[in-house]
Amino acid sequence: MxxxxxxxxxxxxxxxxxxxxxxxxxxxxxxxxxxxxxxxAPTKVADARRPVARDVVLAVHGGAGTALRRGTTDPRKEKAYRDGLADALKAGRRVLRDGGDSVAAVEAAVRVLEDNELFNAGRGAVFTEDAGHELDASIMRGSDLAAGAVAGVRSVRNPVSAARLVMEKTKHVMLAGEGADDFAARNGLPTVTQDYYWTQRRWDELVKAKAPTKDPRAEKATKGGGKGTGAAEEEITGTVGAVAVDRDRDLAAATSTGGMTNKMAGRVGDSPVVGAGTYAKNGTVAASATGHGEVFIRGAATATISHLIEFGGRDVASAAYEVVVGRLPRLGGTGGVIALDHEGTFAAPHSSEGMVYGYLTEDGDIVTRLFPDETSSDG
Structure with missing residues (x-):
């Protein structure tokens, strides 16, 4: 067929x-x-170059590093972080509402964070390699570029207040070690013994950092040159800072830290270094940094942001982004910065996976941000 x-x-x-x-x-x-x-992807990059918010009068940060995750962060921990940032902002808000200047506002905000053991500053400072605590802090006034700093202090309860005393009562910019401790005590600041700074969390981080490892990447992180590396960067570094603008449009910035877990005794990071971890200049920016300290020093991070604004005609958000995301990673480190200009434009770029921060608006609203999905731009 x-x-x-x-x-x-x-x-x-x-x-x-x-x-x-x-x-x-x-x-x-x-x-x-x-x-x-x-x-x-390009849209997100563009957003990262834009301000986070406008009409901001005060902002604080609590460190940068590996991000907190919304799905895995215990609700109690989330609340503790948000409350800690909010309490600092409320302290600064009281100062500003009472007619205080931006210097007093950032000092008040940072003191609250130093007293909170959740953060790597003051009460919750990390341990050095010899199981001690050495704290650093700085503060800067934008109206006349006055600045003060302390490094390696071991008995000052609130290093940021010691830094302010250096700025206002000496002809120097930085005091270090025993001399700084003695100076703070002579001027009436509360002193503490080393056990005041001790917390179980930081002790566990030191033990972990000292544990032998066969992973060269982990070993490099633990021995790396930045504050917050190694065990302490399992979440965030905890270094704290604040920036503010007052009714006279004067800027100020302050930063405080316990450094990096298992750091060499005597090591000083960027937090007390003017132009690296802290900078304030009227007409350009108030900035406080957190991240790999040595890289922020080598890159003159916060001063460079100011210079890009003053000499490069950049706005605060794009200048901060270029330094923190565009330049510093090429030097081998990551981190973040909070940056505020005299008009209240606020930026918070970070090249690390995460950064925790909060801000206060002229209307009195307080906003806190912990998770990566909260860091997109509003402005």
Missing amino acids: RVRPRLWIVPVLTVLVAVAAALPAFSRPGSGEAHRVGAM
Whole structure:
């Protein structure tokens, strides 16, 4: 029997071949839904260069590092972080509402964070390699570029207040070690013994940092040159800082830290270094940094932000982004910065996975941000 050809097969096969040829195009960037998803990345980069908020009068940070995750962070821990940041902002708000200046506001905010053992400053400072505590802090006034700092103090309850005393009562910018401790005590600041700074969390971090490891990446992190590396960067470094602008549009900034877990005795990071961890200049920026300290020193991080604004015509958000995200990672370190200009424009870029911070607006609103999905731009 003669079998008739099935002529319908030819056009059907033609259609199938055409469909098969077209299918890879749907999975290639630049077509269909994949194109729209791919286009989101540049949008996020653009947002990161924009201000976080406007009309801000005070902002604080609690460190940068590996991000806290919304799905895995215990609700009690989340509340503790948010409350800690909010309490600091409320302290600064009281100062500003009572007519205090920006210097007093950042000092008040940082003192609250230093007294909170959740953060790596004051009460919750990390341990050095010899199981001690050495704290650093600085403060700067934007109206006249006055600054004060202390490094390696071991008995001052609130190093940021000691830094302010150096600024206002001496002809120097930085005092270190025993001399700084003695100076603070002579001027009436509360002193403490080393066990005041002790917390179980920081002790466990030291033990972990000293534990032998066969992972060269972990060993490099533990021995790395920045504050907050190694065990302490399992979440965030905890270094704290504040920036503010007052009714006279004067800027100020302050930063305080316990340094990095298992650091060499005598090591000083960027927090007390003017132009690295802290900087304030009227007309440009008030900035406080957190991250790999040695890199922020080598990159003159906060001063560079100011220079980009003053001499490069940049706005505060793009200048801060260029330094923290564009330049410092090429030097081998990451971190973040809070930056505020005299008009209340606020930026908080970070090249680390996460950074915790909060801010206060002119209307008295307090906003805290912990998780990566909270760090997109509002402004």
